[in-house]
Amino acid sequence: MNSLMLIIVILLPLCFGADNYSWYPTFHFSPPKGWMNDPNGLSYYNGYYQAFYQYNPYDTESGWMHWGHARSTNLLKWEHLPIALTPSLPEDIDGIFSGSAVVSDGNLILMYTGVSGNSTHQAQCLANSTDGINFDKLGLVLKKNGSDLNFRDPKVWKQGDSWFVIIGSKTDDDRGEVLLYQSLDLKSWDYQGVLAQADETLGYMWECPDFFTLGDKQILLINPQGMEQNGYDYQNLYQTGYFVGTWQPGEQYIIEKGFKEIDHGHDFYASQTFLAPDGRRILIGWLDMWESVFPERQEGWAGMLTLPRELTLSLNGTIEIRPIREVEDYRTEDVVSNNSVTLNDDSIFVLKEQVTSNEIIIELDPVKSNASTYGVRLGDEDQGVFVYVDTEKQRLFVERSYPQFNISRSDRSVAVDLSNPIYLDIFVDSSSIEVFVNDGESVLSSRIYPTELQRSLAVFHSEGSVTVNKYSIWNI
Template sequence: MDRIKQAEEALTKTKETMNQRYRLGYHIMAPANWINDPNGLVQFNGEYHVFYQHHPYNENWGPMHWGHVKSKDLVHWEHLPVALAPGDVCDVDGCFSGSAVDNDGELTLIYTGHHYTDKENDVFFQNQNIAVSRDGVTFEKIGENPVIAKPPADSAHHFRDPKVWKHNDTWYMILGNATKEKVGRVILYRSADLRKWEYVGVLAQSDGTLGFMWECPDFFELDGKYVLMISPQGIEADGDDYNNLFQTGYLVGDYDYDTNEFVHGAFTELDHGHDFYAVQTLLDSKGRRIAIGWMDMWEANMPTKTDGWCGALTLPREVTLGSNNKILMNPVEEVSLLRESEHHVCKNKSISGDYLVKTKEDLLEVKAVFELTNTTASAVGLKIRGLNDEETVITYHLEQQKLILDCSKSGKVEDGVRNATLEANGLLTLRIFIDRSSIEVFANDGQATMTSRIYPGEERLGVELFAYNGDNNSEVLVQELTYWNLKDIWK
């Protein structure tokens, strides 16, 4: 408790001098300093809880704590005290990522303890631990820790990020792992009581092309199929795919609990923006599978560090299964609670070249629908405009069937462009969420999503639609352009 108190005092001190210029209006952030992976997504006593990897003493990554927020509606979040602080025998150098379950009224956090044996050379070992709470605010690490002291004998030292769920009367845990030959994989354990765990075996493993370590695994049933979400480290870029330092994606297939056999298809990236990693999901009381990711990327440019904070989480997204076992993500319906004013700009209007709608608001939801069947344009799209040629551009190239997000004129000068394949089939629907330093694009009901941090330095000018054929203006029918001013939940 002394370490929790010290962490809270450090956050309060940093908040007093924090620069607010890029602070987000409706996303989960720590009160100050560093955050990364979302952890422990769970419903408990009628409220949604989200934990996150947190360094409360510095704007850079450091000894990991668990930060904590809760919400009744997935939109209005409340900061709670730091839930876990490292320094005990089971987690001397960090409380790394993990998950949470409601165990008959006891909120249980399952997390990785990190231990350096040679910090300078990043030599470490990892184990799995448990902390419990009755009130959902104050947590106590159990005396039996670590509940899993070491990985299987054929493992490397990478052994982290437990995701726990219950099937029938048995608890299951998957962990990100690597073999001694540096092959990424996910391994499975089971338990009757969350304390004593039995190793079952390998759930899935790289074929040699999917990296040296699989972080942050999540495994769940969705519409009769089983989905394994993973964040592999070490995949080489391949055209428009795998362009970030590390990736997040999924495998879909069939699973047999009796044999631990998971027969699945190919790995597919989940989001094609710059800043999406370490996704975790929960199944809520409405039967929805809801995902939240870290809205940043390792070794990326993070200008908010000079402001006293760094890192944020994405909007909560409902995960569904589309055709050909494609995972779709769309904002949960509750995000409509953010809307303060609605502006219907145009309906069934032909535009040629550029069409600017002026607004200085910096918290926006935008919906634009383009009819593509009769257009003479080869490219259509939307710009979030600022003064002095500052802009974030979303372009759809009809012939290439490619959606492009260009942030190179909004703070990502180097490596500012990302691409996603999208078969529009005559209609392009863009639903875009703009926050002070982020953009989330959902195209054609989640057929493509692109998430990136942006860092504008100028005042907002407005939203601009466009239609071009090469260097020439062209016409396109805009079925709808609507935007909403969104509220700042932190004010």
């Protein structure tokens, strides 16, 4: 590739529509224009966090995929760089699909899936950069024996003297699986076998696999396609979740805890993790879903990424998920109350009139409340997003309704313990909400599309009373 000049795009809110209002985010990563989906190549190189992503710069629909590229010093404020990878080789002429990045001998190496033959052939390719901005393609390095129609999304890491890569695939009888390969030089790869494989309930294809260590356990993160809804679980078109187990090179992966969703909202898929320089395991996902409506297309862009999250392993062997601590540096105090508030009858309590880019921490007290449902809402009684406890079902729900944008009323939920206060850390941006529950217990991420008249944040409840122990609101 020819040397490209560094381009810094300062992201400013766009102005569209009769009310001169935009859904372009303030503190979430989105493309400058066009379509984006999966985060790719998350890494740290030359003093910057690096984020690549599936990108169609020519349309607000998924199409001829490139790798967009941005970098950041703090994971919150990003500068856009030139497109890193454009289809050009026989092996990737139909698109640059997902992949990962590693640092080797001072260079930033990208491993990605190249697509050809009208997307019927998928193979793994390399690209190299000595500056983190310009990339030279090194070509094809790994093909699958037999059918290569579903063979994509390599995640690479180094362990000991060897490189390893896992790749999403499917069996001949339509069950998802993850394949494992080993190399000494990132170019010549030896097949090590199947790392894990789906049973009849876990989908026909596993996309965007990730494999990493938390504590003394190895986590396999996958994105199954084709899982059926099971009660409150697996309600989206596709899922993202993980197994907990143990593994060493040359041994089988022993799964100790079965598949568990890692995010329970309407919009979360194709997440990827990486190690920060301080050792934190950071996860970023696509804050959308393939069946989403994407009303922001009218503004010339579509898709966004989640707030980065830190992952830790709890004592009971489940992943705890918290927003990265860097967000605290961007808090501007707005409303803080450490006084308990109790609402009776059908009254509501307005916390803030206009919420556009805010963090809201609120503690609800089930023991002191006797309403059957209670929580907070952004909007009015009929339209908006509602985060509430249903005491009969013993669950916390995120429910949204934007019929003017063909988003019908629907909900997602997690179980909660009503014998203790429920602590919510809620991030609201121009077109998204992320609800972190009980300091790492769970998270629900959804896209929202409020107008300026649907930005009032209030506590609401059914008949009876609700007690809020404390709350804080910051501008971000």
